[in-house]
Amino acid sequence: MGLIKPGLLFGMMFNISLMAAEGCSDMGKNTTYSQPDTETLWGAEQLFYAVLRQPLADNWSDKLAASGLTRCDDAPISEIRLDGAKQGWGYYRIATASASNLIMQAPHQFYDSDTGEIARLLFAEHDFLALGLNSSNRHSDSDVVSADLAHLPRSHFTAMARAAVLAKANTVLVQVHGFAKAKRQVANQGVDLIVSNGTARSTSTLHTLSQCVQEHTGLMAEVYPDQINELGATTNTVGKTMRAMHSRGFLHLELSRNARQLLRDDRNVRAQLYECLSSYAR
Template sequence: MSLGLIFAWGSFDHGGGGPAKREAQRVGLPPPDEVPAQLEVAAPAEILSLLLTRNAMPAQPVLLYGSPDRAQAVAASLLRGLPTSNLVHELNALGLALLPRNGGRTLLREPGKEGVGLGSYLLVPGGAPVLLQAPHSDTDLDTGRILDFLLVEGNFASGAWNSVPRAFEADGGRVNADLTRAPVSFFNSFGLAFAEVHPEGLVVQIHGHAREKRRSAEGRSASVIVSSGTHEPSAQARAVANCLAATMPEETVRLFPEEVCELGATINTNGRALRAAGFSGFVHLELSRELRWKLVAEAGLRARLAACLRPL
């Protein structure tokens, strides 16, 4: 057996096994503990997803400690590979712990068992200049798993996940911790730092959509909706859409707004902040429930997706 780690789908599911199984039954696909029962892959020294969604939620999320500019500067130093010993104190002040991992990887996460909303981050030395984001990994089922796989198999430079759900009940009220709507968050500062260090790179944000909730026939038929968060597609978004359409001919790929007029991420605060900083490499993907199941189960399909998520 290799030194890779065993992913046991039956033991964990983003958002809980109940919702995942009900969704699987609805679309006629196998539940997560059957897709497959076990799969061995080369990965860091822990299942990343297990670190992301906590059992206890804060009454009020804290999406950033300190100033966003300072958070961006510290994250940029980390992404540039500066000695981590010089950054530990500042990261701790930001509420984050730095954990070295196998193969030179670095995991950045909140210490303890209770998440507050800062998020979790993986840095992979020598990876392609792409930041993969799953800001709704608990509710957009399997998007966190897909990122886990892509980071391991696709050799991308960095990954980012939410650490608490985008919305939850606490103290008798509904709490909003959506990282794609908050104008200030460490998640946002990390993305801006990545764009600063890799100005020609990509920030690819992966979401999940339900076809039956779409307003248009184009949306209901879409396996993937690609956008740049703008009403004129960027060259990067167009290139990703064209590549996916060519390498996944069995799937329906649509580019916003030319081929579909919904789920274009035009109010996504992460994309807006990146564009305001002069970065044009933000690409937003909406994956159907059926395609997410396939990506979890099929390494070949994941490889085709990964091949399209590269800078121009």
């Protein structure tokens, strides 16, 4: 067999590395969802607890097999990336050196356009402990099995939430969603952001957050249910899971199309949103 030229060898190695990383792209969409069993969800919770706690558990990788997730070898040294896309269980990033109590989830990154990209950018540019993204559309290809990680009673998203509260009692888990004004009562109100904690009772801190976002980003923000009576996330199972553990750390953001485009395209606006979220989480 003849020798391979160095340039050709490099190209082959580069292509192979791309192929290895391709399976861990957290923008890929699966068309099916398999409901995880109780043992798998328990394993996922144990894994999430091991990677979210401070300091990072030395034996965290021993818990991978039971979680149904795989580790992405192409992650930067500052992150752990986990992949459950094959079964529709989502993608996860954990910042191993972060002391933050902020976690971001985008459960509808394909259906609510740009929410996944906004979440990825915020995680990359600012101090978040972890990020969760869905890997299947909220409806499976058969429309029989729901893949909606914001409303399934038990999922890897709820396992992540449980582990986060156990690892850090002051966890603030921010979910980003998108809405179409044409389909909502807000169509004629100019509202770009609806802030809620998933309950029928607002708090003064929610109003402070809403005012902060409006003042610093120019987006019109309102608080559920005091200023607007829809999209309050009262049926969101991640929020319910956290409240069952006596945590008030669930935060739900509904973004208009205009707000999503602005946050996607303008780094300064993202920075202002992060500062408001960081202040809220203190």
